[in-house]
Amino acid sequence: MIVWLNGTHGVGKTTASVLVQRLIPGSRVLDAEKVGETLMDITPPLPATDDFQHWPLWRPLVVETARRVLEFTGGTLVMPMTVLVEQYWREISAGLASHGIPVRHVVLHAEPDVLRARIASDTVLGPSDFRASRLEPYAEAARTWLHAEAEVVDTTDLSPSQVATRIVAGVDAGR
Known part of the structure; x- marks a missing residue:
């Protein structure tokens, strides 16, 4: 299975992923x-973009990479x-399905002032x-689709180990 940790920059996804990996036997971290x-390292470069997620080949490559790693x-x-663009999330989740x-989709959330301070x-x-520029796009995605599509773990007042424990408890419960 995949435990996908979504949320904006500075919310603690990378830290949580390391701690979650330590708590789930036989798990590995794969950073998409x-x-x-x-x-981005291809030369000459692919068409210019401000975010590699906009390249149509990124999403199926993430699916294929995850599939192959799990197969191995x-x-x-x-x-x-x-992943803040709903269409992109739908492509990835449908590809994995x-x-x-x-896929257990978990969104880590924190209040905007907390996020700014962490960043x-x-x-x-x-x-x-x-x-910092990604905070508003996250807030928009959270309001319009993201929080409805995932389990939301509010990290505002939790330590990283508490966040990881909540995520793993949900995995253990089969959510």
Whole structure:
């Protein structure tokens, strides 16, 4: 199965994915951003875009990569990746479903002021205007479709280990 951790930048997807992976025996983390980074490294470059998710080939490559990894390793994949465009999520989830791969879609959420503070004080990546610029698109997706399509875990007042424990409890409960 796949545990897909969605949500905006700074909400804790990467941190949660590491902790969740440690709590689910036989699981691995697969960051779909690496698929996008591979596409960005193609020379000469693919058509210009401000987000590799807009390239139509990114979505099926994410599906195929996840499918092949699961076919090779079995177990559970924990995939931290922001997907805010509903059509893109539908393509990915339908692609995985077509291969019989169950997906547990979890959206990590935090209040906007908390997100801004986390982004501004990030000691690993540092402050980022790009990450901050994604807060409004996330809020719009949350209002219009994203929260209705997933289990939402509010990370505002939770520690990373509490977030991971909630996610794993949902996996164990078969949600």
